[in-house]
Amino acid sequence: MNAFLQACRAAIGAAHVLTEPADTAGYLTDQRGRYTGRAVAVLRPADTAETAAIVRLCAQYRVPVVPQGGNTGLVLGSVPDQGGTAAVLSLRRLNRIRAVDPVNNTMTVEAGCVLQTVQQEAAAAARLFPLSLAAEGSCTIGGNLSTNAGGTGVLRYGNTRELCLGLEVVTAQGEVMSSLKGLRKDNTGYDLRDLFIGAEGTLGVITAAVLKLFPQPRAQVTALAALKTPAQALRLLNLAQSRCGPALTGFELMSDFCLQLVAKHFTDQRPPFAQRHAQYVLLELSDSESEEHARGIFEDVIGNALEQGIIDDAVIASSIAQSKSLWQLRENISMAQAHEGKNIKHDISVPISRIAEFIEVTDKLVQQASPACRMVTFGHLGDGNLHYNVSPPEGVADTEFIRQQHAINLVVHDSVDRFGGSISAEHGLGALKREEITRYKSPVELALMRTIKQALDPHNLMNPGKVI
Known part of the structure; x- marks a missing residue:
């Protein structure tokens, strides 16, 4: 292993081959702080050429590679196992905006670019990069692509896959596949881009x-x-889509308990209503004409919804500050949950038409499995993605509750499967759901995935123990 580390130091500089515990600690623990792996080193290349050189060395010395961006994932996909034989390949130094083409409506960026930086660079060119999620201040584009991240804009713009026109990839052999043409039409064989996303x-x-x-x-x-x-x-x-069409860019469902948690742990943030309601929906309209036009459409939607008895009350933000305040109610749910204590998270999707039935049926099943547990249900209703989380009952220690995780996961995921859904909507599988997915994917699908893995990574060095 010393020979491998010496070769890495020669390839990217000794300062970027981290082996001391104090230097590597932040790269080895997952975002939720529940799992810490071990690594032979954390390697921090500066560009694609150095990344390729490192991967070639890993192939030569048979060292497993764990690629890592902002390390904000929730399924243990970006941290190594506890074997201590893998190298973490941090891409944070690959953080350059290579080109912005406003006429072609494209931006070429490196994998280590923070999502918020990409949003800001797009805005500076009078353009919008619509991917938006709670971790946007620290997650990276490489991680977003590797997990096909979703977020709040999927209803209008799609997942990260739909927002990508080309990739540059270092293969398991250390070769560079460059396909950065920025074309919207290119039917010249297999779509290799989508294979890596x-x-x-x-x-x-x-x-x-x-x-x-x-x-x-x-x-x-x-x-x-x-x-x-x-x-x-x-x-x-249904009403909002019929009136707003593609201008409807956000539609987020939140239960009352979600917002009660936010109010408890962020005391300055409360729903702007005189009384509590069972459910809330946050809507966003992006208009190409004017704020007056957009407000008129929303007033029409809200007015019709009130007349039809669909909603009980509503408020339309009258300023940017009020709009941000409303979005904070949604974006701080996960943080409020973390402050409340440990919980069991589910990132699931079901057909939009069946979401209400799914919640009703599955809530009852979960309550049977864990009486008095508290449901924290919120998410991107417009694209069928729910964060269907379960908190312990009042007075039950979260460490004791977490022992029920496998049983509760089984109840929820079996219900998801019966409703024709997916047990991972936008977080990926990582190591956390690697074994569980075999319960829900067909043998044919699993065999095809293994065939692809074997063909591209025959020595199983690329993020082993994840996905498949």
Whole structure:
């Protein structure tokens, strides 16, 4: 192993081959602080050429590679196991914006670029990069692509896969596949780009990408609606889509308990209503004409929803500050949960038309498995993705509750499967769901995945123990 480390130091500089515990600690523990792996070293190349050189050395010395971006994942996909034989390949130094082409509506960026930086660079060119999620201040584009991240804009713009036109990838052999043309039409064989997106670093290392940009909307207007049930939320979604069309860019469902947690742990943040309601929906409209036009559309939607008895109350943000305040209610749910204590998380998707039924049926099943547990249900209702989380009952130690995790996961995921859904909507599989997915994917699908893995990574060095 000393020979491997010496070769790495020669390739990228000794300062970027980290082996001391004090230097590597932040790279080895997952975002939720529940798991810490071990690594032979953390390697920090500066560019694609250095990344390729490191991967070639890993192939030569048979050292497993764990690619890592911002390390914000929730399924143990970006941290090594406890064997101590793998090297963490940190891509944070690959953080250059290579090109912005406003006419082609594209931006070429390196994998270590922080998502928020990409958003800001797009805005500086009077363009929009619409991927938006709670971790955008620390997650990286490489990680977003590797997990096919979703976020709050999927309803209008799609997942990260839909926002990418080309990739640069270092293969398991240390070769560089460069496809950064920025073309929207290119039917010249297999779509290799989509093979690496969502693969969580198990097939190769994404080092750069061409991303789609969009014209900046002239106005964004936010509204918060209060209602009784998820079924009414679906009726509101149908109404809003019929009136707003593609201008509807956000539609987020939140239960009352979610916002009670936010109010408890962020005392300055409360729903702007005189009384509590069972459910809330946060809507966002992005308009290409004017704020007045957007507000008029929203007033029409809200007025009709009130007349039809779909919603009980609503507020349309009257300023940017109020809009941010409404979004903070949604974005701080996960942090409020963390402050409340340990919980059992599920990132699931079901057909949009069946969400209300899924919640009703599965809530009862979970309560049977763990009486008095507290449901923290929220998410991207417009694209069928729920964060269906379970907190312990009042007075039950979270460490004791976490022992029920496997049983509760089984209840939830079996229900997801019966409703024709997926046990991972946007977080990926990582190591956390690697074994569980075999319960829900067909043998044919699993065999095809293993065939691809074997073909591209025959020595199983790329993020081993993840996905498949």
